[in-house]
Amino acid sequence: RKEVEQDPGPFNVPEGATVAFNCTYSNSASQSFFWYRQDCRKEPKLLMSVYSSGNEDGRFTAQLNRASQYISLLIRDSKLSDSATYLCVVFTSGTYKYIFGTGTRLKVLA
Amino acid sequence: DVKVTQSSRYLVKRTGEKVFLECVQDMDHENMFWYRQDPGLGLRLIYFSYDVKMKEKGDIPEGYSVSREKKERFSLILESASTNQTSMYLCASKEGANSPLHFGNGTRLTVT
Numbered sequence: 297r298k299e300v301e302q303d304p305g306p307f308n309v310p311e312g313a314t315v316a317f318n319c320t321y322s323n324s325a326s327q328s329f330f331w332y333r334q335d336c337r338k339e340p341k342l343l344m345s346v347y348s349s350g351n352e353d354g355r356f357t358a359q360l361n362r363a364s365q366y367i368s369l370l371i372r373d374s375k376l377s378d379s380a381t382y383l384c385v386v387f388t389s390g391t392y393k394y395i396f397g398t399g400t401r402l403k404v405l406a
Numbered sequence: 407d408v409k410v411t412q413s414s415r416y417l418v419k420r421t422g423e424k425v426f427l428e429c430v431q432d433m434d435h436e437n438m439f440w441y442r443q444d445p446g447l448g449l450r451l452i453y454f455s456y457d458v459k460m461k462e463k464g465d466i467p468e469g470y471s472v473s474r475e476k477k478e479r480f481s482l483i484l485e486s487a488s489t490n491q492t493s494m495y496l497c498a499s500k501e502g503a504n505s506p507l508h509f510g511n512g513t514r515l516t517v518t
Contacts, residue, residue: 327504328504328505328506330506330507337494337514338511338512339496339509339510339511339512340449340496340507340509341509342506342507342508345506383448383449385506385507387504389503389504392454392456392462393451393464394439394451394507396448396449397448398446398447398448399448
């Protein structure tokens with residue numbers, strides 16, 4: 297089993313739709329969680345950290361479920377510019393490692 | 407804003423060449439990382455450094471070495487480039503223990 301798993305997609309959604317991605321992790325000792333956005337042939341860019349109580353940044357909402365060991369990202373009112381790959385990242389201080397999912401590809405269609 | 411700068415966006419090198427990839431960050435971060443990213447494999451950690459002159463092997467250190475002589479600069483060295491080292495190389499830095507990584511814009515290396 298992979299340490300961090302994501303559905304690769306692609307998720308094809310119309311503009312204005314709401315879309316959600318999940319990411320599961322296997323190490324229950326994981327401490328920090330992040331969502332990154334990566335455009336084709338570019339570097340990953342931090343979208344948001346994920347806090348235990350859940351957090352929101354504009355159209356984006358992140359949630360953490362420690363009991364079931366997954367994090368989620370919800371995008372409301374999708375824009376064409378949201379088309380990208382979304383990477384889930386999990387940090388475990390004991391191993392000092394950031395583990396990356398292989399990403400979920402989103403295509404927002406006009 | 408954190409700025410992480412990698413010296414080259416694209417590099418083409420020949421098999422057997424020694425290759426240097428440079429990375430500089432301007433936020434006085436202690437921790438710096440080198441990853442490679444390949445389709446279907448995601449990002450894999452090559453080496454990281456938590457202080458000047460300190461280095462730790464990541465998951466795939468074979469064929470690579472690193473140098474951290476100054477806090478702001480972390481170099482990745484391919485001792486003798488091989489075709490299976492053709493990849494996107496990403497440098498990152500971070501501020502504190504549970505902080506997110508900040509990436510440079512990547513170096514796409516092709517070894518022929």
